[in-house]
Amino acid sequence: MDLGLKGKRAIVTGASRGIGRAIxxxxxxxxxxxxxxxxxxxxxEVATKSLEAKGVRVFGTVLDVSDGEALKAWxxxxxxxxxxxxxxxxxxxxxxxxxxxxxxxxxxxxLMGAVRSTDxxxxxxxxxxxxxxxxxxxxxxxxxxxxxFSYNAIKAAMLTHANGLSQTLAADGIRVNTVxxxxxxxxxxxxxxxxxxxxxxxxxxxxxxPNGRMGTPEEVANAAVFLLSPAASLISGxxxxxxxxxxxxxxx
Numbered sequence: 001m002d003l004g005l006k007g008k009r010a011i012v013t014g015a016s017r018g019i020g021r022a023i024x025x026x027x028x029x030x031x032x033x034x035x036x037x038x039x040x041x042x043x044x045e046v047a048t049k050s051l052e053a054k055g056v057r058v059f060g061t062v063l064d065v066s067d068g069e070a071l072k073a074w075x076x077x078x079x080x081x082x083x084x085x086x087x088x089x090x091x092x093x094x095x096x097x098x099x100x101x102x103x104x105x106x107x108x109x110x111l112m113g114a115v116r117s118t119d120x121x122x123x124x125x126x127x128x129x130x131x132x133x134x135x136x137x138x139x140x141x142x143x144x145x146x147x148x149f150s151y152n153a154i155k156a157a158m159l160t161h162a163n164g165l166s167q168t169l170a171a172d173g174i175r176v177n178t179v180x181x182x183x184x185x186x187x188x189x190x191x192x193x194x195x196x197x198x199x200x201x202x203x204x205x206x207x208x209x210p211n212g213r214m215g216t217p218e219e220v221a222n223a224a225v226f227l228l229s230p231a232a233s234l235i236s237g238x239x240x241x242x243x244x245x246x247x248x249x250x251x252x
Contacts, residue, residue, distance in 0.1 A: 004230035006031035008130065009082040011075065013065055013117060014092025016043035018189050019136060019181065019224075022217035023089055026225045028054040032087065035078035037063035057082070065092050066108040068116055075120035085124035087228050090114040091136045096151035106154035114158055118165065118176075126172050132228045133169075135162050137180035137239060139247045146201075155180075159239055166237030175236035177227045182243025185214040211244040 010027050014020040016038035024036055028051045036051070038044045041062050048060035059081045063074055079085040094109030096102060114135050125131040139145065141155035159178055166176040183205055185191045191214060195202040206214065223242045226232055241247060 001231060003030055003226065004130070005225070005228075008032045008086040009034075009079075009084055010087035010089065010228070011035045011078050011082075011085060011117070011121065012089040012091060013037050013063075013071075013113065015089075016040060016047045018186055019184060019217045019220050020089070020091035021047055022221035023091065023224050024051055025054075026218070026221040027087070027228070028056045028058070030225065030229075031056060033057040033082055035059040035061070035082055037061045037065070037074060037078075039064050065113040065117075066094065066105065068108070068112060071113065071116050072120045075117055076124070079121065079124040084127060085121055086128040086130050086132070088117060088121045088125065088133045089136070089224070089228070090117045090134070093136075093151065093155075096149050098147075098149055103150040103154070106150040110151070110154045111158050111161070115161065122169075122172075122174075125174050129173070130230045130233075131172070131174040132232075133162075133165070133174060133176045134224055134228050135159075135176075135178045136224075137162075137178040139180050139182045139241060139243050142180065142239070142241065143247055143249050162239070163237050170236060175232070177232075177236060178239040179220060179224045179227065180239055180241045180243075181215060181220045182241070182246035183209065183214040184217060184220060186217050209244060209246055213244070215242065215244055 010032050012024045015024040015036035033056050044060045048058050051058040065071055094105030138155045140152040162176050162178045220242050
């Protein structure tokens with residue numbers, strides 16, 4: 001299938017590793033020019049070089065998404081570097097927990113990172129003929145998982161915001177969707193850390209995966225890039241769960 005992405009311009013936040021990196025790599029393979037950010041300089045440099053090797057323009061910037069003013073300044077600057085903007089991906093997460101610091105971290109990164117990125121990108125997205133916004137959610141937001149934690153609740157708020165945006169921005173030709181992964185394993189990722197520090201939880205979660213394995217960042221990226229693309233031109237307001245049937249709810 002021709003996704004119609006060649007020559008498009010995208011911003012991906014938190015793109016130096018994991019799912020964000022996989023989305024950026026998949027977009028680059030489709031011929032999309034990219035502006036990416038991440039907190040760490042070393043990882044950002046490696047990601048930028050890898051993306052450039054695919055023959056697209058890449059602008060990498062060290063940025064902490066929790067710094068709201070810096071984020072709001074970077075989005076338009078990145079769009080101008082790209083010569084416009086068609087696609088926006090809000091990817092990073094502030095972690096998880098139950099204390100005040102965890103709630104504040106998830107609020108500032110997961111929710112306000114998405115809010116601020118979208119608000120700052122709107123003037124450029126409105127000029128695109130194929131504008132699309134994608135938030136990274138989680139299956140922990142759609143059914144109870146592990147308990148009452150900041151990550152679960154804040155991601156649920158982000159889902160509601162995405163749906164509201166899909167309604168209000170439709171007249172401007174801007175689609176807004178969410179991809180919600182189940183357990184995703186990659187070296188250095190959260191489930192790798194859980195495997196090493198909480199092996200019982202890891203083993204139980206793996207046993208709960210009906211297909212016998214956790215997902216990969218690349219599998220999430222494939223779904224994400226389809227939703228971002230003109231091939232999904234009539235899809236907006238959707239939360240696409242990518243979990244290998246991990247969640248038990250029925251989606252009517």
